[in-house]
Amino acid sequence: MEKVISTAVIKRLPRYYRYLGELRKKEVVRISSKELSERMNVTASQIRQDLNNFGGFGQQGYGYNVEYLYTEIGKILGLDQEHQVIIIGAGNLGQAIANYADFARRGFDIKAVFDVKPELIGKEIGDVKIRAMSELKEYVAKQKPDIVALALPKEHAVQVANDVVSWGVSAIWNFAPVELRLPKHVVVENVHLTESLMRLSYNIRAAKNKRDADAAQKATKEAKAESAATKE
Amino acid sequence: MEKVISTAVIKRLPRYYRYLGELRKKEVVRISSKELSERMNVTASQIRQDLNNFGGFGQQGYGYNVEYLYTEIGKILGLDQEHQVIIIGAGNLGQAIANYADFARRGFDIKAVFDVKPELIGKEIGDVKIRAMSELKEYVAKQKPDIVALALPKEHAVQVANDVVSWGVSAIWNFAPVELRLPKHVVVENVHLTESLMRLSYNIRAAKNKRDADAAQKATKEAKAESAATKE
DNA sequence: ACGGTTTTGTGCGTGCTTTCACATTGACAA
């Protein structure tokens, strides 16, 4: 039986992976959890504990071999295999995703882009043509893409999600601001930009409140010092 | 002194907000935590506890008033005020953000877009012109934007982030795949698409492993039943 | 070959998050 890994750990793994990739490029051979922790925003203990969920990658007195750890985390993340990705929606966001070169480097192959708008169909994005939505069903049935990215208005996202799932897709990268309700065997990863922006907005206000509170506290402190000085 | 709200709660607030917005459009007047929880992916108890961090918005025996709760959460998230946003980087991602209408609706005003590429400068995106990076410093000093969105290659993101912060910016929406190290009064919200995709990849593999394990278990079970049947 | 040093892997305690469960409050109908 596979051990279940907590989502908290999974969230950090890509960060480790990215950072190790940078070290690898700089031809750093070994790294200790302490050194890693100083540059990323985690404690050394947490790094060790996270990695230990998957087995002992390190060696006492030495640390971790960068190259080895990098490929191991890559395997854990499933980056040792190619993923075929199709994008539904060739608007600005869909195009941005299609053109983002980083993905291809990690083994995510953008295979096709679909849209309803007749004026977009046939146009080239990156190195794939935009296809008509009417071709989607046949394409999915034949090519069996691993991942479907939804970059379309929320009004249509739910319907399209249900469709592609019924045609056999089991992983969805959802950019539409809706909660998709899909069978539990389907894996969904949401990117909710508006929510992200709202969190930023909240934190801006929270930071402002804190500054104001600090300033007020300082003011009363000074006032106290003032009155104490007057008393004397 | 302001009570500190945990980030776990803040993460969920925009979801509540979005969902309440939808209910409001459907002219739903009241909703109970139970009803809400059934449609979103949270327990009723958690909704009540989350909301109680900010005061009692509901009424026993009745539930929550959709309109009221919507505006209250809006206030908490700081959506009752306008935010001036500028975008650095007019590539695909920068353009996608600039054109995403949802933001404007929430009070996030895209005021300007900057890029280094001469061929892009002067071009219109949405209803703003792309400006030269050389104008950035003066613009920031004069217009004091509330939020700077970084949609440029990671090589330049760090430098630009440091620059705009030194010019007085205190909130950054970062799309570049780097951890920005900025003074602690600066609020940073990261959108790391590659990490998101890697998590999806992990979950695809995890789901596959689970299916295989379940299949194997079922097989041995059947084998046992078989041998038991043979014994008799 | 050996001893000091480095650094992992891990048991355990602490604090935060989530869920449960229920007393309390207010709505709504008769």
Added chain:
DNA sequence: TTGTCAATGTGAAAGCACGCACAAAACCGT
């Protein structure tokens, strides 16, 4: 007005995640 029912607000338990601290292991200089 009164009784019943619905749903909140909240104390307390259960469940998790995180960080500390240290024993065990391997490195490295002498």
